[in-house]
Amino acid sequence: MAVGKPIAERIDRCSLVLAEGRTSGRVRRLTSGPRRAVLFGECPASDETLARALTEAPIPAQAVTAVGSLPGAYGVSVTDGRETAVAGDLAGLVRIWFRRDENAVACATSPIPLAAADGLRLDRDALAAWMFCSDFSGGISGRPLFKGITELSPDRMLVVRDGRASVLQRPRCRQRTDFATASAALRRALSAAVERRVTRADSVTADFSGGLDSSSLALLATRYRTTSIPALTYTDAFAANDDDTGYATRLATAAPGLRQVLIKGNARTLPFTDMISAPFTDHPSLDAVIHGRDRTRLLPATGSALHLVGDGGDVVLGAPLTYLAALARPGTLRRFARESAGWARLRHRPLHRVVRAALAAAHTSYEDTLIALAARLEKPSEAPSAGHAPAMEHSIVWSSLNQSARWGTDDARGAAADLLLGAAKDSTDADGADAHAMRAVRRHAFMTRSFVQIAEDLGVQVAAPFFDHQVIAACMRLPTAERVSVDRAKPLLASAMEGLLPAELFDRRTKGDYTACEYHGVRRNAAALRALLHESRLGDLGIIRPDLVLRELETAVDGGHAAMAGLEEVFATEVWLRNLDDPPIPATVTVTAKG
Template sequence: MKIQNSMDVRTGRVSAAYGSNVIRGRVHRSGRGSLWCSEDRPTSRLRKLNVDRWKAVIFGECLTSDVCVARELSGATSARAALLKISRFPGRYGVLVYSRGEAAVAGDLAGIIRIWFRPGRDSVEFATSPLPLAYDSGLQLDRNALAARLLCADFTTGLNDGSLFHGVAELSPGRILVVKGRHISLADRPLEREPVDPTAAGDALRSALLTAVEERVSGALQVTADLSGGLDSSTLALLAASCHRHRVRTITYADDFAANDDDIDHAQRISTREPALDRVVVHGDADALPFTSLRAAPFTDLPSLETVIWARTRARLAPAFVSGATVHFVGDGGDIVLGAPLTYLGDLLQRRRLAHLISDSRAWARLRNRPVHRVLRAAAGTARTGYHDTLNALAQTLETPATTTASVPRRSAVSLMEDGITWASLSDAAEWATHGARVAVAQKLQAAAAEAPPVTSEVDAHGWRMLWRHGAATRAFVDVADRLGVRIAAPFFDNQVIDACYAVAPADRVSVYQAKPLLRSALAETLPPELFARRTKGDYGSCEYHGVRRNSAYLRSLLRESRLGDLGVIRPGAVLCELDRAINGGPAAMAALGDVVAAEIWLRGLEEHVPAGARSAVSAEERP
C-alpha cells in the first residue's frame, strides 16, 4: 500500500487576526481540494495521506499511525464513509477526505475543532475559524445570532447550523459536510453507541485513557499537568507520571478568594504519595481574579467566558510555559463524559424504572437540601416533553415582554437543582434583552424546533449537546493557552474516551452515592484508593464577586458604552442594575454577566484586534 504526502498545504499570515491554529480549505465542485493554514501551525498536528483514489488531511491529534489510517481509507466506497472510518481512531481531530467528484469534512467529536463553511459558485470554502470566511463575505455580523448565543446556550452547539456572520454557516459537531458534484448536503454523524455494561465500559475507558496519555507523553521532553485535587486532573497527572521517564511537574492553583482548601489538601496528599510528581503551587492574587485585565485579554474568534477569566488562566499556566512543557494535561471534560445530565431522572420515568427514579430523587433531594416531591415533579415534567417541545416553550417565554423594573427576582442557589432537570433553558440574560432581540431569538428557537430530528433517546441527545457546549468553551481555552505558549492535552475529550463513556446508559454513568463510578471501575486497581474517596468540591463563586468589585469602574464604563446596546440586543440599564447588585454583594446572575462582558469585549475586538487590511491580505496572500 503506497502512502504519499502530496496534499497542497500552504502557509500565510493569518495568525494575528484569527488565532494561531487556523486551518482553511476549499473543495471544488469537481472534487479537487486544497488546504492552507496559519504559518505557525505545528506540522505534527497536520497529517496528509494519499491512498488509492482518496486524499485525506487530518488536523489535530490523531494518536495512530499513517499505516492504520491508510488501511481504513483504502476500503472506503464514498467520501462520507471514508471520513467515518478514519474518525474512529484515538485522539481528537478533524478530517477532510476527497476524491474526484466528492468530498467530506468534519471537526472532532467533542466540538473543540469546529468547522465553518461558505458555499460559492464553483467551490465550498471551509475553515476552523469563522473569521477568514466572514472577512471574505464582508464581515456582516448577525446580531440576532449573537443575541441567540447570549439568551440560550444551546446555540453554542451549532444549533440551526448558523453562525455569527451572514454568509457563513457553522457545521454542528454532529454533522458532516458532504460535497458531491454540484450538490452540498449535511449528513448526520452516527452518535448512537452499542450499549455495554459498566464493567466492560470500565475496561474500555482504562484502555482509552492509557492510550491517550501514553501516546502524548511518548517522546515529550517535559510534561506538565494540572493537579487541582479533583478526580479528573489527579487521574491524568498520576497516569502521566506512570508513563513518563522523568518527573511530571504538576500545577495546583490556590485562590486566596475561593473556598478551595479541600482541593489544595487533596492535591498535597496525592503529590506526597507519588514521588514522580513535582508539585508547584500557584497562589492566585487579586491580579488573577475574574474580570481583571480585560483590555489585555487575547482576542478569540467567538465570544467566550475565557476572556473573563483569562488573567487566572495566564497565572495558572505560567509554570508550564516556564518549564518548557511539550504537553500540559488538563482534566477538562471529565465532569461531562463521566457524568450525565439530570434529565436522566425523567428518562428513568419514561422507561418505568421507578425504584431507581425514587431512590436517586431522594438522594439528590438530600444532597441539595430540596423537597423530594419537587425533584420528582421536575422529572415528571421532563418525561412528558421532549427537546422539540422545550424549544417551543422557551420561544413562547421570550415572546412575553421581559421585566422592566430594576429589581428582577433572583433565583436562589438551591433552586438550580430543579432548573437543571430540563432539556434546554434560557440564560438570565434574557431578562436584559430588548423586546426585538427576544422576538428574534424566539423565532430562531421555533425554527430549531421545527428542524429538530427525531431521536431514539432524548437523554442521550441531551448528553451530546452538553458535551458540545463544553467543547466550545474548551476550544477558547485551548486557543488562549496556545497564545501563552502552552500546548493543551484534554484526554477526556478524545474520541475513544467519549465512546467508552457514552456506551453506558446515562443513569448508569452517574451516582449520587459515589463520585464518577465509571472512572473508579476503570482505574480503581491502578490508582490510589483515596483518590476515589473524596466527596467535596471546591467553590470558586466568591472569586467572581471579588473580581466584579475590584474592576467595577471599568465594567460600568463598558456597559455605559455598550456595543450590545448599540446593536439593540440588550438594555444596558438592566445589566448595570445587575452589576450593581453583584458589586454590593447581593445574589446576582454572575454567569450571564460574564457572558455579556465577554460579548462586549469580543465586539471591541472585532474593531481593535483584527487588522484593517486583513481581508485584502487574505485575498492576496492566502489563496492557493
C-alpha cells in the same frame, strides 16, 4: 439548516482552510490509491491503520466516518476527485465552518478567515441567540456569529459530490454496553490517550487541582515518564477551595513522579480583571473574564511541549440531571426514587418538586422544549427579584435560557425566538438523556476550544484527553443513567482506574468553590465594568438593555445574590466585540480538492 438536501449546486471546487492555532495538533496528509485524506488535530493512528480505513469504505463520506472514529481528537477531509467529505471531531473541539461562493465551497477550522473575506459582518440575531440559549454554542442551528458563512455541527459532515454540496448526518453510535465493559473500555482508552501524548513529548506539565479529572490524568502520566512531572495547583485566598489544595498536596506527596507547583492567586487574578488584554478568540469566551487567573496559573507551563488538562471530564464522565427522567419508567422506579431523594437532600429541595420536574422532562421532547423556550422569549422579560437563586429542579430540562436572556431587548428576544423555532424544526437530535449528555459534551468542547486558543497565545500547548473519540465512545455507549449516581462521584472513572490510581482520589466528596472570587472581582473592578456598560456595544446593537445589567452589577457589588453567570456572559461578549474592531486574522494553509 436542512440535513440531506443540496445547499449549493454547480460546485467545481472544495477547499479546506487550516487556521493556525485551531487544530490542537499537527496536520497529516495521506494518499491511498485515488483517495487523499487530510487529518487536522491529534491523531496517533499509524499510516497503515489510516490507509486501511481510508480504502475499505465504499465512498469518501463513509471513509470520513471510518477514519474519524479512530483514537484521538481531530477533523478529517477525504476526496477521490469526484466526491469530497469534510467533518470536525466528534466532540466539537475541532470545528468546521464553510462558505458558498459561485462555483466553490470553502471550509475552514476557524470562522475568521472565511468571514474576513466579507468584512467580518456580525450577525446580530445569531449573537443574541448565542447569548440567550447555550444550545446555540453546540451548533444546533448552523448559524455562526458572522454573516455569509455556516457552522457545521459536530454531528454532521459536509459532502460535495457531482457538483452538489449537502450537509449529512454523521452515523450515530447506537451500540450499548454494560458497566463492566464500559469501564474496561474507558481504562484502555484513557490510558492510551495519556500514554501516546506524554511518551512523544519532550516536556510535560499538568493541571493538578485535587479534583478527579485533572488529578487522574496527571497521575496516569507518571506511569509513562521517567522524569518528574510539574503538577500545577492553583490556590486562591479569596476562594473557598481549601479542600482543593489539601487533596492535591496529599496526592502529590504520595506520588513520586509528580513535583507539585503551588500557584497563589491574588487581587490581579480575580475574575473581571484586565479582561481587555485577553487574546481575541473565534467567539466570545468566558475565559476572558478569568484571563488574569489563566495567565498566572499557566505561567509555569510556558514552553512545555504538552500540558494536560482535565477539561471535559465532568461532561464526558457525568451527565446532566435529566438522567432522572430516564429512570422515571417501569423497571427503574426504585432507583428513580432513591436518586431523586438523594438529590433533594443534597440540594435541600422538596422531594416532590424534584420528582415532578423529572416526570415532566420524561414526557417532553427536545423539539417541544425549544418551542417552549421560544415562547418564553417572545414574552416580556421576567427578571427575578434580587436574592433569587434558581432551584436545582429547574435544571432537569432538555434545554434552558441563559441568565443574560432576562436583560434582552424585546427585539433581540424575538429574533432569538425565531432562530429557536427554526432550530426546533430542523433538529435531528434524538430525545432523551443520552442525546442531552452528548449536547453537553459539545457545548463544553466549544468552550474548551477557546481556552486552547488563549493558552496557545500564552505559549502553552494544551491537551484535553477526555475529549478523545475513544474516551467519549467508551462512556457514551453506557446509558447515561448507568454511569452516574448521587451517591458517588464519577463511578465509571473510579471503576476504570481501580488499581492504577490511589483509592483516596475517589473518596473525595467536596469540590472547590470559586464563587467568592467572582464577587471580590466585581467589587474590585466595578468602575471598569460600569464603564463597559455606559458604552455598551451590546446596547448599541440592540441586544441587551444596559440599565438592567447595571442594576444587576450593583447588586453584586453590594454583596447581594446576583446572576453572576449572566454578568460573565455579558462582559465576555462586550470585550470580544471591542476586540472585533481590529482582530488578528490567523495564518492559514489551504488544501483544494474537486468534488
